[in-house]
Amino acid sequence: MKLLYQYLSRYKLLIILALLLAAINQVFSLMTPYILGNYLINPYASKVEAFRAGAEQAYFNGILLGLGLIIGSAMISRIAKAFQDYAVNVIIQKFGARLYTDGLKHSLQLPFQEFEDQRSGETLSVLIKARADCEKFITNFINILFATLVGIVFVTIVAYRLSPMLPLIYLVGAVVLSLLTSFLSKRIKLIQKNIVKETTSLAGSTTESLRNIELVKSLGLTDQEISRLNNNTNKILDLELKKVKSIRSISFVQGTFVNFLQQCIMFALFYFLFHDRIQLGDLMMMQFYSFFIFGPLQELGNIILSYREADASLQNLQNLMQKEVEQEPVNAVNVDDINTLAFDKVSFQHKSSTRPALDKVSFSAIKGETIAFVGPSGSGKTTLVKLLLGLYKPSAGSILYNNIDERTVSLNSIRKQLGIVTQDTQLFSGTIRENLKFVMPEATDEAVLDAVHQASGKSILARSDKGLDTIIGEGGLKLSGGERQRLSIARSLLRQPRLLIFDEATSALDSITESEISETMEEISKERNQITILIAHRLSTVMHADRIFVLEKGKVIEQGNHNDLLDLKGLYYAMWRQQVGAEYAE
Structure with a gap:
């Protein structure tokens, strides 16, 4: 819960104000039984016979004064309550907004590989759940728990004035009830952690299904997806039912104990009344106070539950916030205009892979030049793009922009000069x-x-x-x-990039549309306003490139222009024959 305290510390004055208003509200609420007992029942209601002898005016004046005090106390209590609710809402809204925006900011700054290992809906669920659960706990703490504690202090003071023994019953009862509830609610914490885990997983699955709704509906997989999502929903339902059983058990024990305690207090009050240590008004007052105090204490189970929920959700958020974000190099150099790009023996290997995705790849390009990378699936083309975009860091070797090592360059200054058109238009x-x-x-x-x-x-x-x-x-x-x-290309061109990347930009298109897009790409390349990099499986889209690099198993095995590569009669030639036809390969 350190994260909760860390954020709440930013709103100390508001929290102090809310607690002060809660105290005023509670104290003046408790003034009504006090006034009723000490200003109405004891001096007037229990002595009606004395006033009938000719002091009617004094009787009604006293009654009116007491009722006026009750009305005044109630008015102050309601005004304090109104401002208290406003202050609490301001706190939870500011707290929730700050928690959510900081969590979202941190998530967006995480390395790209973090997003490869999880679904976007899971991250969103963590942020939303943490915000909602913390807001609920803060509200319960101020409005119920703190107000009840103030009430206990107030009642203890009043009870002590009547008899030093009387407060012990209230204090012992409150402490025993708190310990009992805390002990019984420990099981809920584990259940709640599992609920948060399954809810996060469900959010990720649902987001994926909705994002791919075209595929789901097109293939008639709606019922299958509903069934898959329902499996997760049923897991959450089972856990929620277990939690409900635990909560109901706690409520039963609480209610039974509170009822027993109230009877003990009632017996003590009658005992003191019998021995003339209190008056009838005091008995009525303390009986009212038992409802004021022990009624909210029965909500202690819900408060502890909200604490457990907030704790579990914050733990998930804490795990997210502890992940290291992308860091700019110390004293990073800004590259304002990319004129040259070079890979110097660059290698990269995924953590789960047994061999490098790229192995000592070297090439260079200058402004106005168009280069292309081709190769079969798994040859390293996608990895190459992610290295160019700074989404991956080389395991070995160097990437140079204007002959400056990427490790010392501000990535933001590079990325602002990039334009990318991918196969999946985003x-x-x-x-x-x-x-x-x-x-x-x-x-x-x-x-x-x-x-x-x-x-x-x-x-x-x-x-x-x-x-x-x-x-x-x-x-x-x-x-x-x-x-x-075309819109994706237009979006890339709008920022006038110095490095324009076409990553399998036509692989998902029909042959006619592919030809049209290829012509557009060629026209853009001819303007020579930037370094253009083409990543393709279809060779017809890269024929116009100044140089073509052929990748196989992460290595550059051939390079040259289209005609040179055909003359080599190597992998490029074989791919060309397969895609275009033997008659065009001669």
Whole structure:
């Protein structure tokens, strides 16, 4: 719970104010029985016969004064309660927003490999659950637990004035009830941890299903997905039922103990009344106080439960926050304009792999040049892209930008000059304008339209009823594959990149659309405004490249232009024959 205290310490003044208002609210609530006993029952209600002898006016004046005091106390209590609720809501809203934004910020700054090992919905579930559970605990602590503690102190003082023995019954009862509840609720902590774990897993699975809804519905897998998700839901249900049984057991024990304690207090009060140590009004007052104190104490089980839930959720969040984020190098050098790029014997191996994904790969490129990497599946093309984007760090060797080692370069300065078009176009729900300006919010509509024109995407706007304001749906569901790819190209061009990467940009397209996109890529390359890197499996898309590197099992085994590689009669030649046909290979 250190994380909870760490965040709450930022709102000390607000918390002190909320606790002060809770104390005022509770004290003035407890003033009503006190006034009733000491200002109405003892001096007036128990002595009615004396006032009937001619002191009616004094009787009614005293009654009116007592009722006025009760009304005044109730009014102060309600006003304090209103401000208390407002202060508590301000605290939990500020706390929740800060916790969520810090958690989200930290998550987005984690190394890319962290996201490869888990589902995005799981991270979101951790953040939402921690926020909700902590807000619930804070509310219960201030509004119930703290207020009850103030009430116990107040009642103890009043009871001590009547008899030093009377407070012992209240204090011993409160302590025993607290210890009993704490002992019984220990089992809930373990159950709650499992619930949080399964809920997080369910959130990840559900997010995946919704994100891939097109595949699910297209293949008639709706019932299968429902069944799969229901399995997780049923696990959570079983755990929740176990928790409910534990809570009901605690509530039963609490209720039985509180009822027994109230009868003990009642017996003691009648005992003191019989020996003239208290008056009738005092008996009524203390009986009211037993309900005031022990009623909220029965909620102690729920408070401890909310504590257990917050503790389990915060532990998950703590585990997330303890993961190391991407760090910029000390005294990082800013590269403002990428003119050269080089790999110097770069190797990379995944933790779970038995061999390097890339093995001593070397190449160089200068501004205006177009280079390409081809090879069969598993040859290291995807790894190469992730190294270029800074998502992976080399296991050995160096990546050089303008002859400066990447280890000393500010990655942000590099990434702001990158443009990437991937096989899976990553578009967002919203308008065409919002999707394009995602990479450059300050871009003008003129710049946006120019980028669309460069990407040969005018036909998209021509058939869109609202132009740039046309909604394209999540992931661009309302667009064809070619249209999504053209928007992805336009988005990359909008930021005028110095390093433009096409990663299997046409592999998911039909041959006609592939040819059109390839022509667009070739036209962009001819402008020679940047270093262009093509990653492809289909060789027809890289024929125009200045140099082509052939990868196999993580190594560069051939390099040259298209014609040179065909003359070598090696792997490139074999791939060309397989894809295009023997008649085009001669």
